[in-house]
Amino acid sequence: MPHVSSRRLRRTLATLALTAASVAATVPALAQQQVLNLYSARHYQTDERLYADFTKATGIRINRVDADDAGILARLKAEGSASPADVILLVDAARLWRAEQDGLFQPVRSAVLEQRIPAQFRGADTGQGSQWFGFSTRARVLVYDPTRVKPTDIDSYEKLAAPAMKGLICSRSGSHPYNLSLFASVIEHLGADQAEAWLKGVVANLARDPKGGDTDQIRAVAAGECGVAITNTYYYARLMRSTNPADKAVVDRTRVMFPNQSSWGTHVNISGGAVARHAKNRDAAVKFLEYLASDSAQRYLADGNNEYPTVPGVQTENPALAAFGRFKAETVPIAKVGANTAQVQMMLDRVGFK
Template sequence: MRTFARLPIVLATAVAALASHGTAFAQDKVLNVYSARHYQTDEAMYDTFTKTTGIKINRVDADDAGIVARLKAEGAASPADVILLVDAARMAGADAQGLFQPIKSAKLDAAIPAHLRADATKDGVSWTGFSTRARVVVYDPLRVKAADVATYEQLADPKLKGLVCTRSGSHPYNLSLFATVVERLGDAKGEAWLKGVVDNMARAPKGGDTDQIKAVASGECGIGLTNTYYLARLIKSTKPEDRAVVERVKVIFPNQGTTGTHVNIAGAAVAKHAKNRDNAVAFMEYLASPFAQDYFANGNNEFAAANGVKIDNPALKAMGGDKFKAEQIPLGVVAKNLTKVQQMLDRVGYK
């Protein structure tokens, strides 16, 4: 498997060179994948696709921002066929910049629930989720009652003042959650909720999701927000310090009695200027297969997105991830609400 991972962002001369080789890319039985996923288990997933189809995969590995920047720099000369990004907010942001093209696939329509994909148009669907993760609440049982954090709405309750910790409000993981909360509550109530969360902060937002879990365990915070796979990594860890963190905190899947816990996705899209479009669609359909789902989801301690596919992950089961009610709000609303939510965050001072 050839990778372009060490190549810098394409400069003007390189773009011109790629343009001159565009025909060669199209003629080869290849697929050029730009991926923000960096999990060793993905190698078997890619290898099986190649063995099954004869289509060789060339891969660029970078973070989401690097991939988007590269696509924009390369423009129509880009060799990218498939884009793998993490989080609906990132998928929606790249889509809004015109970096994807819609596709129509009966196999994907049957395999992946509509609420885990971009909104369908007459031209098809521009991006699809292939694994899911839940955004859950971790709390200190010595300071907080489970009943007081049973819903996302309760995070704004004044009784929790000085207890809440999160990463930046503008981080895509939070933006996706906030976009769906605003969709449910409406603009006025949604913004009031965000203001209430800010008022309840134990300290200014900082760090990542693992930092929030550890802050709760250390007593710095009483409540934190995290994606399930961060907690699963700690549960699987054999390090004494990680074991101590897991034993110190409890987890809640919010809104089980109402709308369900917010879930987000890692997903894929066909690049706007894909030279190997048929191969790209075939790969997208492959990602929805039970075999690929196991690698795609389990590689990052996530849940499968495809209908009827169950992932056997002891860490997810340990936190109750095998039986929770998931929110059904279409993730397409994330795209619709992103700008509005960011403006709300600015107004309420959510850093």
Template sequence: MNRYSKLSMLAIAVAAATMGVSAQAQDKVLNLYSARHYQTDEVMYDTFTRTTGIKINRVDADDAGIVARLRAEGAASPADVILLVDAARLAVADSQGLFQPIKSAKLDAAIPANLRAAATPDGVTWTGFSTRARVIVYDPARVKAEDVATYEQLADPKLKGMVCTRSGSHPYNLSLFATVVERLGDQKGEAWLKGVVDNMARAPKGGDTDQIKGVASGECAVAVTNTYYVARLIKSDKAEDQAVMNKVRVSFPNQGTSGTHVNIAGAAVAKYAKNRDNAIQFMEFLSSPFAQDYFANGNNEFPAVKGLKIDNPAISKMGGDNFKAETVPLGVVAKNMTKVQQMMDRVGYK
């Protein structure tokens, strides 16, 4: 072999080695687009990296910003895993073809089927990893507990002029309404929405915390909110927040029937994920008891894993330790979103 041949062979060997190092480095990376912005999640991510050697590169934005970025990047997107808050938002992103289905025996065993997208022969496109309940907050001086024991009672004329909500089109409400319509059917569901509108104390506005404060101030007597907003006020060291919670009570609706509506924070593998195996490994890690503790308690939520309980005094104080949760599949509910939005337009729900 002459000198030039030896140099050529050396160049090929170096190139091969370099490609191998690049491939190895690629194997140790996970690009995460997250709509969750909680400091407790940092410990969870750091633990994943320490135990697997996979470095997480994170992009933080709100749900709408992440979806817009994915659409703009297309096939060039570096995203491997997408974390979004609310089943409606996950469903919208899924309908736009931004996720890919995966198969995982670990996730199938850990996460209830009703907290995931509907399964197909190719797998599941998104999975819930924490849940929050949508509860009724009421003023016990004006409303009896038995009058707000179900979502259906929000349309009862007995509550005329007493109900406050945020926008009906907000994903938190849209998911709840789509679930009620799934249970009641289209005709009764639309009539129920009309009844809720008729019972409004004022036009929908503000966020969930505003609804709780509206009940405490007397602006209304009944409101709907996610449990973690209640927990934040319970944990607050501000006197005004404690004053709010002293004036309201919490009802976990439909305990005697279908159970209280729950929604999710969830994740999916991006359609064009370059590190697919790492993405699935991360998804499976999120279902571990360790990650579930951080994933749920980071926002005063509940774990999604079957049978797993998280100790949270604020949740206990509001009566959320052992409530009955509904089992209507969120993947099915997601398909009702457009139909329910049209119903709300017809009944004047802003």
């Protein structure tokens, strides 16, 4: 056995100790580099803060793929079991329901989510947990020109089909998910025959062919192109909070109506999330959904993108939401809204709602 000096032995042992310490320090560092693959239909720059805060709190980095609801669902089907997606975020109740029916999600049993997210904003519990959870809501309201339209003319969705509304309505495409969900809920309230007659009346009252997004409809009202527009609350809230003089002028020229306050309530849609069926990082995915139900994330959804929190009791500092005030929201089950959308699309084709 070769002779090793005591000095050399001490140096070797010291080197081994440093190496062991380095490896020990690297293990948590590698854990912090865990990646969560997120497919998101939320195209809101304000959400960047949400993702950054989650990474800061957990060390889990988010790799995001953006597309619209339909694009995400098509991609999940095409990728199958090879999909890298861990979490799916969609911005329409009917699409959440559709994805659940198509087997694109997996059930989640979480005490945190079940305690904080009301049952009306969760997928049905099949015994293994819910397959999706709603984290924010937005109301489908009417923005109108008070010099051309009286509040009593539009205090219900039904009145949009009245002869008095001839040539006054602006809307984005009837086939857009936000409108599909609204129209699907109308079927639940009026029945299929009356709902189709109503849609025919709305089409007859359009001021122009549907084009653009919700903000475009609001601006068209302010510009005098139409008298009333169908829009989600958060689009109008953005204009209310804007410092742009042109946006302030739009708000000054228009008003907001929450329809059906004396009957079934204003239609609300949700933005929600789910764990992908073939998620490779399930634990991190559940942790992210639970984070979205936290007070801080709920407040940011409200203050950052002008949405209503789904967790009861969360206090926000959003002046636009405060200005809207409290309102009666409809309580149509999400499953029924989703199930009606295919029927709505056929109605739209028949009545010519582009």
